[in-house]
Structure formats: structure tokens, C-alpha cells
Amino acid sequence: MDDIKQAILDFAEKSKKTKFYFNDMEKAVRKVMPDIKARAVKKAATALINEEKLVYFSTGSTTMYGLKGRGQTEDH
Amino acid sequence: MAFEPKEEQKELKYEELRIYSDEELNNYTDEELKNFKIKHDIPMCDELESGPWPSFVADAKREALHRRKLADGRMMIEREVVEDMLGQLEVSFEHGETHWKHGGIVGVFGYGGGVIGRYSDLQDQFPSIAHFHTMRVNQPASKFYTSDYLRSLCDLWEYRGSGLMNMHGSTGDIIFLGTFTEQLEPIFYELGHVMQQDLGGSGSNLRTPSCCIGKARCEWSCIDTQAMCYELTHFYQDELHRPAFPYKFKFKFDGCPNCCVASIARADMSYIGTWRDNIRIDQEALQAYIGGEILPNAGAHKGKDWGKFDINKEVINLCPTRCMGMEDGKLMIDDKECTRCMHCINVMPRALKPGMDTGFTILFGAKAPILEGAQMSTLTIPFMQSEPPYDNLKENVIEPLWDWWMEEGKNRERLGELIQRQGIQKLLEILGIPPMPQMVKEPRSNPYIFWKAEDVPGGFERSIDDYRTRHAR
Structure with missing residues (x-):
């Protein structure tokens, strides 16, 4: 789990866009861990949300993920 | 099988949960409403009230007057939230474009759905709608609820939100329209811990079933x-x-x-x-439909004289697969050809019923x-x-x-x-x-x-x- 979390954080810090789709995050993790299942990535992402390292960004119809403090904040 | 809840259900009693007194809930007269003007000039919004259908503008004005007359400290967000919402809508009509900024990272802890961020891009002009977040409340199954539940929900939203809501959104949720970020967690706590009520789905989630x-x-x-x-x-x-x-x-x-x-x-x-089996037929009740003793469609169209019920014209010839007909005065159905269009059952509910399997x-x-x-x-x-x-x-x-x-x-x-x-x-x-x-x-x-x-x-x-x-x- 810690490996997956680190892969997610690495991607979130380096990605060109500050908000990204789950699919893109999953692909980034797969580059490091090719056999990883989507559900394992989701569990790690949820853990990072609960640790307040990642945030959800929702348009209402679609949800994206982002690194807390990077890009848009809650005041916007 | 009897319903078995996943957790113990408590009965909600409005008298225990209510926030407002009857006097506060009925705090304006029809005369006051007639003479009421919101603080913004909104001729185009006013125009919407002149059509044949009930208008949300009329409802919003009632809510604006109600909030205008509530005492200080009886609302956790700005009193003018509804008036500013109408004011911004008028500006949007003038400009032909929206002034809402949609989406954001607001939400309640641990949830990726149920809250949709919304902000005004005219915050100096309409400060009370600087934040106008939407919350989706997971509606009870089949939308069965008691008036105690609804009144408790309305009081909560009046107190911590704009008081404006949709009953219901297209997914079925009860939609709370317009509150500030700092109210989201208190509302979520009240819903979850007091009313045993969850938020619904939004975003890339399973939506509220x-x-x-x-x-x-x-x-x-x-x-x-x-x-x-x-x-x-x-x-x-x-x-x-x-x-x-x-x-x-x-x-x-x-x-x-x-x-x-x-x-x-x-x-x-x-x-x-x-x-999977056959449509159940009560031939006696069928004859009563043909004889006019039972009204077709449970009397739903009796407001107009459509003439005597004609089973051929109104049922048999309308069957999309032509799988039914009368033989020796009895209705016969070739069930394997039935596509479950439900028309015959809808027209003659006492004579025809879905199968048992x-x-x-x-x-x-x-x-x-x-x-x-x-x-x-x-x-x-x-x-x-x-x-x-x-x-x-x-x-x-x-x-x-x-x-x-x-x-x-x-x-x-x-x-x-x-x-x-x-x-x-x-x-x-x-x-x-x-x-x-x-x-x-x-x-x-x-x-x-x-x-x-x-x-x-x-x-x-x-x-x-x-x-x-x-x-x-």
C-alpha cells in the first residue's frame, strides 16, 4: 500500500496538470507497478484523501484528484 | 421477507428536532408578500411569474421575505442569499451568460461526492452568494418520507443554508441549493448523526440508486x-x-x-x-370491462366521453406483437410473443395481472x-x-x-x-x-x-x- 501511495504522490507532484482523472493516476501507478489492480489504486488514493494529502475536485458530473495545496484551493 | 434495516432505525420527531417556532415559520402575511420587493431590480425574473405555470421566482420571493423577517442569529448564512441569487440571475439574463463558477474541491471529510462547489463571479455585487454550494441528500427509497422528516430537513436547511431546495433532482436526490463552505460539515453531521440520513452521489461515482x-x-x-x-x-x-x-x-x-x-x-x-410465466387473466372481470361495468384504465380518463369501451380498438389491435385475440368470447394471449408492453394490463388492471414467476x-x-x-x-x-x-x-x-x-x-x-x-x-x-x-x-x-x-x-x-x-x- 505504501508503494502505491508513494507512486500516486510522485505522479501528483510531477503531473503537468494540478487536477487529474483517476484513470490517469492509475496509469501512472501501472508504469511503476504493472500488475496493480484498479481497486488497489483506489484504496491507496482513498487513504491519501483521509490523510489529507490528496483532495477531490468535483465539477458535479466528474471527479478528479489533486495534491492538496497545489493549484486551486478551497477559497476559489 | 420482512424488511430488516442494516442499523437500528429511530423515529424522527419534528418536535424534538425543530429549529423554528410556528410563528417564525409563518412570519409574513399575504398582504406583505404582495407588496414585497427584493433589494435588486429584477424585471426579467418578474416576467417569469406571468406565465401559466407556477414559477420558482414566486417561491424564491416568498423565501426572501421569510428570511427578511427572521430575527438576527436565526440563520447561519447571510439573510440576503435568496435576494442576491435572484439579482445575479437577472444580471445573467442581461448578459446572456452565467455568472456561476461551477465545481471545486469543497466537500465533507472522506466523501468525494454529495457536495458540488459553486461560487459567484460577481462576489462584490452579490456577497451573500459568494459561495453557493449544492448538497445532494440521498432520498429515502421510493421517496417515502414523513412530514416530520421533511420539516426537520427544511428547518436544518433554512438554518444552515439558503432554504432553497429541489424536490427532487433528476437522479432522485433531495437537492439543497446554496450554502457556504463552513456550513458543509455541520450539515453533514446533523444529517448523518441526528437524522440517519446520508448524502447522495455526484461526480464519477455510483449515483444515488x-x-x-x-x-x-x-x-x-x-x-x-x-x-x-x-x-x-x-x-x-x-x-x-x-x-x-x-x-x-x-x-x-x-x-x-x-x-x-x-x-x-x-x-x-x-x-x-x-x-416468466403467463399473464393472469380473470375472464369474468374482462367481461365486466367489455360490458362497461368496470371503467378502463381504472377510470383515469373518465373526464371525457370516449364512447363505449371497445376491447378490439383499445387493447387487442394496439398489442405491439399482436399476441392476443378473442376466442369464443374469451381473451387468449400467446404469452411467448408478449414483449411486456403492459398496455393491456394498464387498461384492464382487474382482468389482467403480471404472472407469478x-x-x-x-x-x-x-x-x-x-x-x-x-x-x-x-x-x-x-x-x-x-x-x-x-x-x-x-x-x-x-x-x-x-x-x-x-x-x-x-x-x-x-x-x-x-x-x-x-x-x-x-x-x-x-x-x-x-x-x-x-x-x-x-x-x-x-x-x-x-x-x-x-x-x-x-x-x-x-x-x-x-x-x-x-x-x-
């Missing part, structure tokens, strides 16, 4: 829609609140093919109650987008028995389907679009279902089965020399 009135009130319901909706809502809490799908996903449960929640048109996965049909891939064309769902599983806790459904249908969609679906691609892109054959392969002629429009002319090499003895590779021994060039 919704069901028709089901067996609670409807004798046509072939499945207990409320039980299915309740079970799957609880079982898939993670999918409802923690988004990881490519896009939205909707379950809807209809008890019979009348499809009162329109699952066939709006759900990625539609469950529609059906039967009931279950549900599953269809996939409907969507009703605003910008592009709507798409109806595709019938894929003709019949499944409805047996709680629906393990067969969860393990063999829902989860393989989600795994496929999560793996192959593009960002913002609905299930129906993935089925179109990769083909229904792929869907059938994922679900382990054999193709059927009924799945294609013209099975006699459309070679709908594409064999794979492993399905054919010896595969597709053949020796041309062997062939030539039997067929001269």
Missing part, C-alpha cells in the same frame, strides 16, 4: 424494488462516496415494465421487474445527456430471480462490468458509450452471456455472431492442399 414505489403500493411490481435499492446502496457505499469510475454510473429499479422511474432511459444499469430484466447503457442525444438501454439479461442479498447479481454481473468499464472506459465515457465503442459482443463476453437473436434488430440478415478461432474446432487455419484434394482449381 433510485427505485419506483414497488411492492409497497403497487400490485404490478414483480420485484421488491425498495429492498434491492436499499441493499445495493448499502453494499456499494464505497462506490457511492469514493469516486474512481471513469464517469457517473446509475442504478435504477423499476418494479414492472411500466418503468415509472424511467430506468430504461436514464440508468447505466436498469433493473426492470418482469415475469417473477424476477427482473437487466438492461445496460442508457443515458440522458443535456447536450447530445439520449440513448436507451440495451436488454442484455432477460431474466434473473430476485433473491436477497443478490450475491449472484453482485458477483457475476455488477462487479465484472465495473472492472471492465474501469479498465477500458475513457475519461468521461459512460457505460453505454463503451458498449458502442467495443461492441455488445465484448459486453457479452465480459458477462459470460451467449448472444441471442433478440439482441439485434434484424437477426435474419445481420450476422451478429462473430466466431473466434477458439470457438471453432481446429481454429481458422486450414491446409489449402487438403482443400484442393477435394476442390479442383
Whole structure:
């Protein structure tokens, strides 16, 4: 789990866009861990949300993920 | 089977939960309302009140006056929130474009759905709607609620939000319209810990499942829609609140093919109650319809004189598969040809009833987008028995389907679009279902089965020399 979390954080810090789709995050993790299942990535992402390292960004119809403090904040 | 709640249910009593007194709730007169003007000049919004239908502008003005007259400290967000909302709407009409900024990272802790951020881009002009977040409240199954529940919900929203709400959003949720970020957690706490009420789904989540009135009130319901909706809502809490799908996903449960929640048109996965045996016929009641003793359609059209009921004209000749007819004064139905259109049952409910061997049909891939064309769902599983806790459904249908969609679906691609892109054959392969002629429009002319090499003895590779021994060039 810690490996997956680190892969997610690495991607979130380096990605060109500050908000990204789950699919893109999953692909980034797969580059490091090719056999990883989507559900394992989701569990790690949820853990990072609960640790307040990642945030959800929702348009209402679609949800994206982002690194807390990077890009848009809650005041916007 | 009797309903067994997953957690102990307590009865909500408005008298214990209420925030406002009767005097506060009825704090203006009709005369005051007639003379009331909001603080902004809104001629175009006013115009909306002149049409034949009730207008949200009239409702909003009532709420604005109500808030104007509440005492200080009786609202946790600005008093003028409704007036500013109308003021900004007027400006949007003038400019021909919206002044809402939609979306954001606001939410309640641990949830990726249920709250949709919204902000005004005219905050200096309309400060009380600087934040105007939406909250989705997961409606009770079949939208059954008590007035105690509703009044408690309304008081909470008046106190911590704008007081404006939609009953109900198109997914079925109760929608709270307009509050500030700092009110989200207190509202969530009150809903969850006091009212035993969860938020609904939004974003790339399983959306709030919704069901028709089901067996609670409807004798046509072939499945207990409320039980299915309740079970799957609880079982898939993670999918409802923690988004990881490519896009939205909707379950809807209809008890019979009348499809009162329109699952066939709006759900990625539609469950529609059906039967495998024959339509039950009460020939005596049928004669009473023909003789005029019982009104057709339960008297729903009796406001106009349509003439004497004509079973041929109004039922038999309208049957889409022509599977019924009168023989020796009795109605005969060739049930294997029946497509469950429900028309005959709807017209003569005391004479015809759905069969007794009931279950549900599953269809996939409907969507009703605003910008592009709507798409109806595709019938894929003709019949499944409805047996709680629906393990067969969860393990063999829902989860393989989600795994496929999560793996192959593009960002913002609905299930129906993935089925179109990769083909229904792929869907059938994922679900382990054999193709059927009924799945294609013209099975006699459309070679709908594409064999794979492993399905054919010896595969597709053949020796041309062997062939030539039997067929001269």
C-alpha cells in the first residue's frame, strides 16, 4: 500500500496538470507497478484523501484528484 | 421477507428536532408578500411569474421575505442569499451568460461526492452568494418520507443554508441549493448523526440508486424494488462516496415494465421487474370491462366521453406483437410473443395481472445527456430471480462490468458509450452471456455472431492442399 501511495504522490507532484482523472493516476501507478489492480489504486488514493494529502475536485458530473495545496484551493 | 434495516432505525420527531417556532415559520402575511420587493431590480425574473405555470421566482420571493423577517442569529448564512441569487440571475439574463463558477474541491471529510462547489463571479455585487454550494441528500427509497422528516430537513436547511431546495433532482436526490463552505460539515453531521440520513452521489461515482414505489403500493411490481435499492446502496457505499469510475454510473429499479422511474432511459444499469410465466387473466372481470361495468384504465380518463369501451380498438389491435385475440368470447394471449408492453394490463388492471414467476430484466447503457442525444438501454439479461442479498447479481454481473468499464472506459465515457465503442459482443463476453437473436434488430440478415478461432474446432487455419484434394482449381 505504501508503494502505491508513494507512486500516486510522485505522479501528483510531477503531473503537468494540478487536477487529474483517476484513470490517469492509475496509469501512472501501472508504469511503476504493472500488475496493480484498479481497486488497489483506489484504496491507496482513498487513504491519501483521509490523510489529507490528496483532495477531490468535483465539477458535479466528474471527479478528479489533486495534491492538496497545489493549484486551486478551497477559497476559489 | 420482512424488511430488516442494516442499523437500528429511530423515529424522527419534528418536535424534538425543530429549529423554528410556528410563528417564525409563518412570519409574513399575504398582504406583505404582495407588496414585497427584493433589494435588486429584477424585471426579467418578474416576467417569469406571468406565465401559466407556477414559477420558482414566486417561491424564491416568498423565501426572501421569510428570511427578511427572521430575527438576527436565526440563520447561519447571510439573510440576503435568496435576494442576491435572484439579482445575479437577472444580471445573467442581461448578459446572456452565467455568472456561476461551477465545481471545486469543497466537500465533507472522506466523501468525494454529495457536495458540488459553486461560487459567484460577481462576489462584490452579490456577497451573500459568494459561495453557493449544492448538497445532494440521498432520498429515502421510493421517496417515502414523513412530514416530520421533511420539516426537520427544511428547518436544518433554512438554518444552515439558503432554504432553497429541489424536490427532487433528476437522479432522485433531495437537492439543497446554496450554502457556504463552513456550513458543509455541520450539515453533514446533523444529517448523518441526528437524522440517519446520508448524502447522495455526484461526480464519477455510483449515483444515488433510485427505485419506483414497488411492492409497497403497487400490485404490478414483480420485484421488491425498495429492498434491492436499499441493499445495493448499502453494499456499494464505497462506490457511492469514493469516486474512481471513469464517469457517473446509475442504478435504477423499476418494479414492472411500466418503468415509472424511467430506468430504461436514464440508468447505466436498469433493473426492470418482469415475469416468466403467463399473464393472469380473470375472464369474468374482462367481461365486466367489455360490458362497461368496470371503467378502463381504472377510470383515469373518465373526464371525457370516449364512447363505449371497445376491447378490439383499445387493447387487442394496439398489442405491439399482436399476441392476443378473442376466442369464443374469451381473451387468449400467446404469452411467448408478449414483449411486456403492459398496455393491456394498464387498461384492464382487474382482468389482467403480471404472472407469478417473477424476477427482473437487466438492461445496460442508457443515458440522458443535456447536450447530445439520449440513448436507451440495451436488454442484455432477460431474466434473473430476485433473491436477497443478490450475491449472484453482485458477483457475476455488477462487479465484472465495473472492472471492465474501469479498465477500458475513457475519461468521461459512460457505460453505454463503451458498449458502442467495443461492441455488445465484448459486453457479452465480459458477462459470460451467449448472444441471442433478440439482441439485434434484424437477426435474419445481420450476422451478429462473430466466431473466434477458439470457438471453432481446429481454429481458422486450414491446409489449402487438403482443400484442393477435394476442390479442383
